[in-house]
Amino acid sequence: MQQSHVVHQGERVNSLPHSASLRRGRVSEYLGLYYITKCIKKGCELSDTQRADIVDSIYYFRDRDLIALHAFVVMTDHLHLLFNLKDDRNIGFVVAQLCRRASFPSRQRKVIIAWQDEYHDHKLRLNENVVDIVKYIEGNPVRKGLVNDCGDWKWSSAHADYRNRLDRCFLGHERWEGRLG
Secondary structure: OOOOOOEOOOOOOOOOOOHHHHHOOOOOOOOOEEEEEEEEOOOOOOOHHHHHHHHHHHHHHHHOOOEEEEEEEEOOOEEEEEEEEOOOOOHHHHHHHHHHHHHHHHHHOOOEOOEEEEEEEEEOOOOOOHHHHHHHHHHHHHHOOOOOOHHHOOOEOOOOOOHHHOOHHHHOHHHOOOOOO
């Protein structure tokens, strides 16, 4: 297991080279379906408490009807989200505020979540199979060898605590061509 690196308030962590190029061509669309990956700095690791804070932040935005949540996983060093924007704010604002809200409890504990400055996003087209993306997101902990079954990872939409708190019907049945098992 990778050694955890704690970044304390006031400590500067450098950006990735060429991270500004991730913003080139980024467009936000009301009701657009987005797959997001947000990482923390290399050498850092999220604690169980920080992962729970991130899940709470995701549901804060979902419960306030800013996003329709379809899948998520919070790993030790990154998170994946699949959601529709249900507000006219741009995707950069939503991701930044989600990370800010998730980081607040850690800052109160005098430890920060060392987010990378940028994130990767992909706006799904109508012909893309949503089921494959959900399976990829929820299967991440199994592929990394952290659990044997994706439903065992406490910080994932595959976990029983979250199964009934998703908005998959928002997309309509035609986007769920395969069955999620």
